[in-house]
Structures are given as structure tokens and as C-alpha cells.
Amino acid sequence: MHYCKSGAINMKFSVRPVRAAQWLLPSAACLLLAAPYALSDDTLVWARYGDIDTLDPHGATSTLSMQVWHQIYDTLLARDSDGQPVPNMAESWAVSDDGLMVSFNLHDDILCHDGSAFDAEDVVYTWERAFSDSRPSNTQSAWGPVTHIDTPDSTTAVFHFSEPFAAFVPFMADPFASMLCRGNEDEAGFGTSAAIGTGPWVFESWRSGDRILLSSNPDYINRGRLADNPGSPYMAELEIRVLREGQSRLAALRSGEVHIAEPPIEAVSNIQSDAELDLYIADNTGQNVFIEFAISRAPFDDVRARRAVAYAIDPDVALQLAFGDLVNREWCTVAQGVAGNDQDFCRSIGYEHDPEQARALLAELGHDMNNPLEVKFMTWTGGNRQRVLQVFQNQLRQVGINASLEVMDIGSLNAQVQTENLTTSGRGSMDMMGWSWYDPDILHQLWHSPGAYQGYNSAELDEMLHQTRVLSDEAERLAMVQNVQQYLIENAVHIPLYTPGWEWLYAARSNIDGFIVGPFNQPDLIGVRLND
Secondary structure, three states, X not given: OEEXXXXXXXXXXXXXXXXXXXXXXXXXXXXXXXXXXXXXXXXXXXXXXXXXXXXXXXXXXXXXXXXXXXXXXXXXXXXXXXXXXXXXXXXEEEEOOOOOEEEEEEOOOOEOOOOOEOOHHHHXXXXXXXXXXXXXXXXXXXXXXXXXXXXXXXXXXXXXEOOOOOOHHHHOOOHHHOOOOHHHHHOOOEOXXXXXOOOOEEEEEEEOOOEEEEEEOOOOOOOOOOOOOOXXXXXXXXXXXXXXXXXXXXXHXXXXXXXXXXXXXXXXXXXXXXXXXXXXXXXXXXXXXXXXEOOOOXXXXXXXXXXXXXXXXXXXXXXXXXXXXXXXXXXXXXXXXXXXXXXXXHHHHOOOOXXXXXXXXXXXXXOEOOEOEEEEEEEEOOOXXXXXXXXXXXXXXXXXXXXXXXXXXXXXXXXXXXXHHXXXXXXXXXXXXXXXXXXXXXXXHHXXXXXXXXXXXXXXXXXXXXXXXXXXXXXXXXXXXXXXXXXXXXXXXOEEEEEOOOOOEEEEEOOEEOOEEEOOOEXXXXXXXXXX
């Protein structure tokens, strides 16, 4: 992460599929806490714009959920400041020469929040649960083709694969691979009113749409997190509060009611000049915001229509108007900080703003200013994204594309995009979507048949994407990733726009010490102290 105060920005770090937040209300079991919380003076309060989907790491793909899982659970591996895997729950790991086995040697003194010992059988339980028929993980494909796990002893877990899977080891450092204790199997409310992990914070309660309360885990040993704290969190409690309005979060921050909050974008300059507040900007989030198209019907079943859109828009203008200098233009289909991101290479095959070229392509399709192409253009709420679409709408109109805008919550958008991809008649559709991931394997999850939304697929692309998973030589894999990116961009399947895209800004009171936003937008709070 990098932070800035009073306008000065010091960069350090450089992320998953993480989609922006989705909404899924938990069962009524979590609504029992009706009275206000009585907070101690040793409680850290973190305010965010939305709630989690679930306490179950297999049950969602949202950043809001992932960041909470990161507090409750731990992972076999962690990430260093450059985002590379390092030991954590596993003190070491090894990959066989043929890439078909990955073994982890666990520490022998890890305790679950229910007091039980965490061992290799809990690793097996986590994997089996991710692949169960009744509750499979939403990021199941990220585990790769695991066939089984051997446990020669209580501290050794050996994963076996049907073929090499290059993205597996970094996945073991991601909150989507959070290790679950077997005690969760007996918890009827797991995911809503119960969550047993081994992480630095113990789950206490969740009042849906309001707040989550966690307590410090006295048994926690920090073996891989970046925080400068070898053990349990310094604060006794962590309250993660939902305040949907940006100005409400800012007011609560300034009053001291909360300590850390996601600020509204329009308040950034004021925060930078406020001596009582610090601004933190998550770098290397792995977030990539892009345009994709429904190719199941005209006009976007024709590459010329997709390319016309790419030439017609001017992301640099739109981003400056919406964000100023708070985001970066993205030319690649994998985000900055992820292997394969080469801005010069991607720009060489990308689309510079060229309205004349857009008009020429539209003319070939029989459209001009007198006979405009009628399409709809969708995105999800928040983060000034509607402003970006408004600028694009105007730019598209100038070449003969009338785009009606639709803005909805991310859960609705995800569902609508899939519906559009399965619809074979009616007005054309495109959307501005965001995903984040720590590895170029995101491209496989998005575009290998059937794909995340059952959109664009081809046999040629499928084969290239398959190779990005099985090639064990790093240089060969990277070369294939670039082949995939070239295919996606030249065929205008995935039009990159900018990074980061959501929840990358944090404001904190100046009496907060030790707040860290690690690579791939994972806040670590175990080293936070409040100074008088």
C-alpha cells in the first residue's frame, strides 16, 4: 500500500476473482442482536459503504467479504510487500518436479478459535468443502485440478493434481483459500451467526446491514502478515460498521465515532489538508475495470461494433473528470501488479481514441449519425463509475452510438450480464465490469468456456487459456499470457479501462498507528494502536 497525508504520497506496495460487492442477506439467526453495542475504549471501528455477503469464504466473491475473512481466518501462505507468497500457517512448502504434487508443512501449535488444534485434517476439510456438491466454493476453479490430499502426519498436507496448475501456490495466500476449522461442520449457523477460524480476530456477532463485532484472538501468532506485531491484535475489539453514505462516514470519522473509513472521492483533497486525518491509497490492488459485450446477438456479435466502441471512447478524459489523479489508465487485461501486466505491450495492440475510425467501422455496419446504433450500457453503483459512463455516453453519441445507461448494485449487474449473454434478440448490450485477482489466471476464470458470465468463448482462446495453467516454466507461461491478452484485445472482447476500481481509498484518524493495506487490498489491523 501507499499512504498520503497533506497531499504527499509515498508509494510502497504494488490481487483475485474478486468482483465488487454483492448483496446476499444472511438468515435471521444473525439478527438477534437488536440492542446497540456497548463498545469499550479499546475498540477499533472501521466504517465501510456496504455489508458482507457471508462469513463463509466459499460463499461469495466480493471485496467487502474478502476483507472480513482476512481478519477471521488465516491461510497456508501469506504475501510479502511485493505480493509474493511466503510461509504462514505452513512453515514451508514444496512443488514436485512434474508439478503434480504440492506439499505443505504446518506449524504444530496453531489453535482454532474453539480451542481445538488446527492440523492437516482441517486442510482436507477445507478443500473437500470447497468441492462439495451441496456448497461448492464460488472460486472453486482457483484450486485447480486437485484429485486428493494425502496427510502422512498431522502437520503435512500433500495436494495431488491431475495436471500441473501454475496458479495454485499463490492462491494459497489468498483469503478465498482461507483455512476452515472442522468445528464449523457442527455449526448450523456457519456463515451467518458462526465462523471458526485461526486468524487474529474471533467472530462475536453480525447484525446484517449494520455491523460485525470481532475480538482479539489471544492465541494468535503472526507468522506471515506484514504488520509489525508478532502476536494477537493490540486492540481488544474490532467493529466493522456499515455506513452507506460517504458523507456520513466522513462525519463519523471527523467526530471520532469511527477510526478508519472509506472516504467519498470528492472529499479527498480536504482529507489531505486535514491535520487530524490521514489518507491511505491501496496500490497494487489487482483490480481491473473493463468493458465487455453481449456477443449473443447484434451488433456486438460483430467485432467491428466492439472495436467501434473501443475507438470511440477516451478513457483518459473520462478518468480525469471522474477521479482526477486517484486511478491509473489500464491498457492490459490483467491489472498492474499482476504478472503479465506490460503497459507498453498492451498499448501497442490497444485502441487509442480515434472517432474517425469508429465512424468508419459503424458505416460498414450501416450506422451513422442519422441512423445511430442503439445499445444499453450497464455498470454497478458507487466509486464515481456512473460519472465515467456519462462521459463515455457523450463520446459514443458523437460517433453514432446511442447508449442508454443502467446503474445497479453489483449482484444485480452480475445476474443481468449473464442474462444478456444468453439473450439472442433485442437491443445490444455492453457493461463496465470490475474483477480483481492476484494472478493472470483471472483470464481463465473470465473467458475460458463457459466463462464467468457465459459470454465470449472460442476453442482457440480456450486452448491458450488452458496452457496458461499447465505451463510450469515461468517464461513460457508469461509468453502464453501475452498471447491471450493480444487475442482478447485485438478481438475487442475485453477492453481495459482503469485501476484501481473500488474500495481502494481509506481515511483514518491521525492518532491511528500501524494501519497497513497489504497487496491486493487486504487491510491488516493487528498492529493498529490508538494514541492519545
